[in-house]
Amino acid sequence: NAGVMQNPRHLVRRRGQEARLRCSPMKGHSHVYWYRQLPEEGLKFMVYLQKENIIDESGMPKERFSAEFPKEGPSILRIQQVVRGDSAAYFCASSQGQGMEETQYFGPGTRLLVL
Amino acid sequence: KQEVTQIPAALSVPEGENLVLNCSFTDSAIYNLQWFRQDPGKGLTSLLLIQSSQREQTSGRLNASLDKSSGRSTLYIAASQPGDSATYLCAASSNTGKLIFGQGTTLQVKP
Secondary structure, three states: OOOOEEEOOEEEEOOOOOEEEEEEOOOOOOEEEEEEEOOOOOEEEEEEEEOOEEEEOOOOOOOOEEEEOOOOOOEEEEEOOOOHHHOEEEEEEEEOOOOOOOOOEEOOOEEEEEO | OOOEEEEOOEEEEEOOOOEEEEEEEOOOOOOEEEEEEEOOOOOEEEEEEEEOOOOEEEEOOEEEEEEOOOOEEEEEEOOOOHHHOEEEEEEEEOOOOOEEEOOOEEEEEEO
């Protein structure tokens, strides 16, 4: 059973470009969480999704960021018009059930560098 | 608003020592508390999950305790090894399942 997969592992973008980060949850998991780890800072929650639904987006910046988890395919975190402050490691995690009762399994992360 | 704090921020011990990492949280209404390990440049590995109704969990040389009333959790590592060197993160789960992380304790175990 493959773990949580994220791609790309490393992504370089110039200011103003778009970044698309993909997350494939573990087999059988329908709950996905995105977290961001800024340099020298801790992990911060961004968004929690179930298939085709956003459950909690309280940690998402109000502009330029969006997330989806379609019925088929991976979850996508999209950052439009990236700025240098978006440079960070973005992790997704998945769980089989509601996260409060289930262990969240983390992917290896995507490290975004904005030039 | 839940805040999670970990002390110390860094710890260096000789191989073989037993050690304790501390985690405190401000809102006792947590659903569970998880301990993770993060190696440099890597993702997180789940170590232990303690449900809010539990007091402790054990896995091998690791033992985690939870005291909701005082807002504290500890991770005890017995007979530390160089391979235990990593950053250890605790995270409190909210009612929606999102995790609130502490800043982590970076552990170095010297051979």
